[in-house]
Amino acid sequence: MSENKGQKTLADLKDESTKKTLADLFQRLAVEQEPEAPDAPPKSMDEYKFWKTQPVPRFDEKDSFKEGPIDAEKTIADVRTEPYPIHSSFEWTTLDLESDEDLDQLYELLYDHYVEDHDATFRFAYSRTFFNWALKPPGWEHNWHIGVRVKDTGRLIAFISGVPCDLTIRGNDIKSVEINFLCVHKQLRSKRLAPLLIKEVTRRVNLKNIWQALYSSGTVLPKPLSTCRYGHRPLNWGKLYEVGFSSLPQGETKASMIAKTTLSNETKTVGWRKMKEEDIDTVYKLYNDWRVRYEISQIMTKEDVKHWIYGGKQQDGKVIHTYVVEDKDTKRVTDFISFYVLPFTVLQNELHDNVGIAYLYYYASETGLGKFIKDEESQELLKKRLKSLVNDAMIEAKKINIDVFNALSSQDNALFLDDLKFGAGDGFLNYYVFNYRAKHIEGGIDDTTNAFSKTSSGVGVVLL
Numbered sequence: 001m002s003e004n005k006g007q008k009t010l011a012d013l014k015d016e017s018t019k020k021t022l023a024d025l026f027q028r029l030a031v032e033q034e035p036e037a038p039d040a041p042p043k044s045m046d047e048y049k050f051w052k053t054q055p056v057p058r059f060d061e062k063d064s065f066k067e068g069p070i071d072a073e074k075t076i077a078d079v080r081t082e083p084y085p086i087h088s089s090f091e092w093t094t095l096d097l098e099s100d101e102d103l104d105q106l107y108e109l110l111y112d113h114y115v116e117d118h119d120a121t122f123r124f125a126y127s128r129t130f131f132n133w134a135l136k137p138p139g140w141e142h143n144w145h146i147g148v149r150v151k152d153t154g155r156l157i158a159f160i161s162g163v164p165c166d167l168t169i170r171g172n173d174i175k176s177v178e179i180n181f182l183c184v185h186k187q188l189r190s191k192r193l194a195p196l197l198i199k200e201v202t203r204r205v206n207l208k209n210i211w212q213a214l215y216s217s218g219t220v221l222p223k224p225l226s227t228c229r230y231g232h233r234p235l236n237w238g239k240l241y242e243v244g245f246s247s248l249p250q251g252e253t254k255a256s257m258i259a260k261t262t263l264s265n266e267t268k269t270v271g272w273r274k275m276k277e278e279d280i281d282t283v284y285k286l287y288n289d290w291r292v293r294y295e296i297s298q299i300m301t302k303e304d305v306k307h308w309i310y311g312g313k314q315q316d317g318k319v320i321h322t323y324v325v326e327d328k329d330t331k332r333v334t335d336f337i338s339f340y341v342l343p344f345t346v347l348q349n350e351l352h353d354n355v356g357i358a359y360l361y362y363y364a365s366e367t368g369l370g371k372f373i374k375d376e377e378s379q380e381l382l383k384k385r386l387k388s389l390v391n392d393a394m395i396e397a398k399k400i401n402i403d404v405f406n407a408l409s410s411q412d413n414a415l416f417l418d419d420l421k422f423g424a425g426d427g428f429l430n431y432y433v434f435n436y437r438a439k440h441i442e443g444g445i446d447d448t449t450n451a452f453s454k455t456s457s458g459v460g461v462v463l464l
């Protein structure tokens with residue numbers, strides 16, 4: 001990306017940090033200036049013409065309130081039964097993700113319009129298996145894969161999705177969905193289609209008697225529950241340099257950067273192996289015991305664990321990769337760690353046509369369980385364990401040609417990001433819960449420096 005190389009002003013960086021751009025996902029390895037965390041809202045509450053009408057916390061709210069839903073309780077009978085009116089040249093559509101034709105159209109829309117890439121050099125290489133994983137978890141609703149088409153041509157020009165995702169927020173279990181992949185064709189931007197899509201997905205979710213939703217965005221909206229920072233660990237620095245993701249930091253040579261970022265070939269954690277189907281019960285238990293560490297986490301059934309963490313045959317081993325550690329004496333599974341893969345297609349590069357990208361997903365370790373859950377000694381032990389697990393996960397990722405390993409400052413990631421040589425990216429990710437008031441949750445960023453903090457975050461949920 002050419003923008004990797006030039007010097008940017010703080011204003012440029014702040015402007016970029018409000019969009020979900022490729023730069024959100026990849027750092028400039030030599031960031032000259034620290035980007036500002038999006039603490040201050042970019043505009044006043046009154047200027048959020050849509051969001052000020054929605055049940056979301058305001059920026060000026062104090063943190064001294066009772067946590068819970070914002071709207072007065074409603075029933076399905078209060079929800080409109082008809083879709084919202086749409087401009088006469090467009091029509092609503094429900095995508096059939098079982099059909100190749102609709103999958104292809106979604107692929108094309110997201111490929112061309114989901115992320116901004118000024119050079120048109122990189123595209124997310126979405127695959128059928130990725131959509132099957134991301135958009136069809138247990139309990140998925142056909143009706144929540146919502147598109148807008150041009151009436152005359154049938155062309156898909158906008159999309160928004162919801163999938164079931166129940167949450168626990170500070171001990172309260174909340175029936176909820178996760179909203180993602182909101183996208184409007186570039187030529188139809190700023191025409192208020194996004195608010196219409198959001199209202200329509202809200203209506204369809206409400207009709208299932210669900211009133212809360214989790215979503216994340218680089219854009220600052222009223223009002224983030226938490227903000228995390230991206231971290232990026234080059235696994236194949238030479239290639240990242242050749243495609244333009246990485247620049248050469250001052251005082252370094254290509255050879256020194258490669259030497260600094262090269263991992264060993266073999267994993268080191270004793271008892272490390274790939275997760276098998278028969279591990280689902282144990283991983284389910286570990287996950288559930290583990291997630292109490294966090295102030296917001298995803299509730300998972302065994303079926304959810306099978307889908308999201310094990311992946312199973314339908315994934316064909318291409319999207320979600322999970323490893324466990326088995327105690328060699330007792331044969332008990334004591335840890336698991338997962339990452340998912342979503343590569344980039346590289347256009348117009350003589351040397352490479354793709355970049356392999358992995359994202360750290362859920363993990364849990366017996367080391368972090370128990371009574372002294374976050375005392376100093378337990379944290380030190382956990383830090384050591386997580387370093388070993390994440391390092392081995394990265395070695396596995398390298399074996400399947402992953403070039404960069406991404407992780408957010410969420411979960412307990414702050415314990416290992418610096419030590420395992422993750423560079424702090426210039427993108428921030430804000431987390432929101434629709435129709436729910438909750439006190440701010442630490443996102444693993446130091447308040448004053450914006451560097452990764454030294455302590456764990458309260459965000460246990462991972463969004464795609």
Ligand SMILES: CCCCCCCCCCCCCC(=O)SCCNC(=O)CCNC(=O)[C@H](O)C(C)(C)COP(=O)(O)OP(=O)(O)OC[C@H]1O[C@@H](n2cnc3c(N)ncnc32)[C@H](O)[C@@H]1OP(=O)(O)O
Nearest residue numbers: 020048049050051181182183184189190191192193194213
């Ligand atoms: C209970 C169930 C509830 C379910 C719903 C829960 C809420 C779910 C919320 C959605 C979670 C999505 C999670 C993800 O997928 S985050 C990923 C979002 N997608 C992209 O960044 C892809 C590239 N960009 C685009 O396709 C468009 O720029 C989008 C579609 C983002 C906006 O289109 P456009 O640029 O043509 O603008 P407009 O004229 O139609 O509309 C302008 C209004 O939209 C507000 N806006 C802008 N960006 C976002 C954003 N990322 N989340 C929420 N709102 C956003 C904006 O502040 C303004 O409102 P206000 O400032 O006047 O108030």
